[in-house]
Amino acid sequence: MEWLIFGFLSLWLLVSVFGTLFLKNPVHVILAFLSVILAIAGIFLHLGAELLAGLQLIIYAVAIIVFYVLVITTIPWEKVKKFEGIYKREALLAVPFLLISFLPIAYMVLEGKFAVSERVITEGNIRSVGKTLFTNYLFPFEVASVILLTAMIGAILLGRKEE
Amino acid sequence: MKIEIAYTLISIFLFLSGLFGVIIRKNLITLLVSTELMLNGVNLGLVSMDKMVGGVEGQVFALFVLTVAAAEVAVGLGLVVAIFRLRGYESSSEITQLRD
Incomplete structure (x- = not known):
């Protein structure tokens, strides 16, 4: 199956x-x-x-x-x-x-x-991903928001018409 | 053969076919779609490796890859619109100058 x-x-x-x-x-x-x-x-x-x-x-x-x-x-x-x-x-x-x-x-x-890790994940997928994201990977998560802000500003600058 | 290994092979194929699309496409928009194929291949590889190893870190990295894909498509399509507006370049081989 x-x-x-x-x-x-x-x-x-x-x-x-x-x-x-x-x-x-x-x-x-x-x-x-x-x-x-x-x-x-x-x-x-x-x-x-x-x-x-x-x-x-x-x-x-x-x-x-x-x-x-x-x-x-x-x-x-x-x-x-x-x-x-x-x-x-x-x-x-x-x-x-x-x-x-x-x-x-x-x-x-x-x-x-x-490699085979010894951990056995017992809780659900979303809960475990969220826990890992907001504990071990909190700083990259904040950096990702800065990346998105920079991309937004860059897209506005690139897309505007030249006067 | 475990099913994660098969999915890893599929992900490698997806990445390489995205690279193939970047090499061969003429239109700029379809070229950007091919880079999205490459990013999807990386995501698939991360998630299948994650299933094999038994962690969740790969899925966290795949989430960051999704973020970078959104940023990349915003800036890339802005560049495409600017190039189309500039001098009427359309093909990817015609863009040989960085400025007028």
């Missing part, structure tokens, strides 16, 4: 990834990317990370996708349509490079031994 869910989710993910890579129209690419995000949220649920599945749906599938669609509506459509498609020669050159970089990593993952 577990492998059945794995097969379904990973097949969905692979089809959506190929759609994201090779579709021509940018709106279709964004729809395929939305499908990728939904598949990854399903994988997170399967792996037992419920908090991240919900955050993936809220942040990616709502905020970021809507942002992309908003930017596409801002730019004139002829300009978006003018350069679409892929670089053929670079694609042919990139395939063997990525293949020979995939194989050693996959070999290391398959043959390596992983």
